[in-house]
Amino acid sequence: MSLQERDKKHIWHPLTQHKLHPDSLAITKAQGCILTDENGKEYIDAIASWYTCMYGHCNPYITDRVTAQMKQLDQIIFSGFTHEPAVALSEELMKILPDNQSKLFFNDNGSTSVEIGIKMALQFHFNKGKKRAMLIAFENGFHGDTFGAMSVSSLSVYNGPFEDLLLDVKRIPVPNGENHEVILDQLKTILLEHEVAAFVYEPLVQGAAAMQMHDPKGLNMILKFCKENGILMVADEVMTGFGKTGKYFASQHLETQPDIMCLSKALTGGLLPMAVTSCSQEIYDAFYSDDIGKGLFHAHTYSANPIACTAALASLELLQSTEIQNQIAKITASHRAFGERIKAHPKVQSIRQQGIIFALDVQVETTTYGSLRDELYRFFMTHGVYLRPLGNTIYIQAPYVITEKQLQKVYDVIEEALEIL
Known part of the structure; x- marks a missing residue:
């Protein structure tokens, strides 16, 4: 039996109406910006798992220090x-x-x-x-x-x-x-x-x-x-x-x-x-x-x-390291450039940014608002990017250690999603 199926027997997940969303994806590994599920599929964690893992998952600088402390x-x-x-x-x-x-x-x-x-x-x-x-x-x-x-x-x-x-x-x-x-x-x-x-x-x-x-x-x-x-x-x-x-x-x-x-x-x-x-x-x-x-x-x-x-x-x-501060500056600049490129898209209602926090509102009819979030979420996951839309808002809060290639894939998948709506 898969981990996903075993999960259903006893676990009550947060912010979940289980009758509408019965399945929870089983993640077995996380490293840097990449999540890996039990079937081996990889996803870019573009929201740093609710804005927590800003230095990447299982960052060795942190885990090595914690390992030493656990022994003392x-x-x-x-x-x-x-x-x-x-x-x-x-x-x-x-x-x-x-x-x-x-x-x-x-x-x-x-x-x-x-x-x-x-x-x-x-x-x-x-x-x-x-x-x-x-x-x-x-x-x-x-x-x-x-x-x-x-x-x-x-x-x-x-x-x-x-x-x-x-x-x-x-x-x-x-x-x-x-x-x-x-x-x-x-x-x-x-x-x-x-x-x-x-x-x-x-x-x-x-x-x-x-x-x-x-x-x-x-x-x-x-x-x-x-x-x-x-x-x-x-x-x-x-x-x-x-x-x-x-x-x-x-x-x-x-x-x-x-x-x-x-x-x-x-x-x-x-x-x-x-x-x-x-x-x-x-x-x-x-x-x-x-x-x-x-x-x-x-x-x-x-x-x-x-x-x-x-x-x-x-x-x-x-x-406070130079490396992370430089990364924050790079992500901020990348978001700004992406925003300039995407803001004129006919499906984009508005964009906004504060530092590495980027958000865009999708232009939708009121009647489709309820299903849009789930449609976008499924599209992103199918394409290997973990984004968690809020209503008609797509936002990015990626780990500071995200690579240029990974960040570009996040942008590309968002643009692809807009084309199919």
Whole structure:
């Protein structure tokens, strides 16, 4: 019996309606940008397995470091203990984070990094004797699947059954270069009517909203308003972090820096699950007290796992290397050239790019929208390229180590797909 058939007996896959999509492709090997299935067919991983394996699958620089760490210290509770990989990682992260970041809280995944960011923001005000319970978030944002993260997300397909159970959130439009004043007026109204704790946002690019990109000047205007009115800023950099937007973090494209940052995905180069929530000294100081009740009582069993920290350290070294920085520049330039070539295609509605993140919207009739995603996905996989369209949006977030030949094949397959639609 094939691995694919055995899978069906017991496994419930994420983001899957199994009645509509009963089969899950069995992958038996991954190296660099190439995935190999159980039948030996190869696929270029053009989305770095949900934006995690940015230095390629099974990168030997990372795996060698992790192998050595496994023989010395595998797992240790992080309450009352510490260790070299965690301390070294904190020191290295601080070198590339925005200057106002001061403390790190280790956790397990992107959703929980946002969850902790929200808890930090709410308890910050609570510890100061203020009851601020309202949150602000962008329309169509996505921040994860735990309850706090769901609350500030607004994609109904994820949240529908839980809408009545979520935190109080007011949503504002994404800045598009023309609606700054409308958004500011809306923020002023919200502030008059509610005690607002924090603004939770994806800086510059909304991932699950089909890589929608917003105006940096407008976002900075919103952040400046928040700062002036004591509203904490929680930047969800789970997807955008670690070089994808052209800087180490998307927030570094902006003038006003967040109070809290949520990091995961590419943090460990995709090798192991881990996340970090960072914050400013001001946030940390609100929890530093003789009153034990003012502490942040949140924990994960595998917080700061030494092996995961080691993978993250190796990944940060790769990120800052001349080789990877050159690769980021090359991919960015290649995407720009591809965009110029493809934007006039009659089937292309629009294109957009931020660093190595590239997206194009396919021009389709509304009635065919639902089936288009699956049609495109099947076409790409048949032609040996793993792309995961979001509705009528095709996007690329390939590993930094992708070769020119591999990247050209991704472009070619996208163009071929447009011709058959």
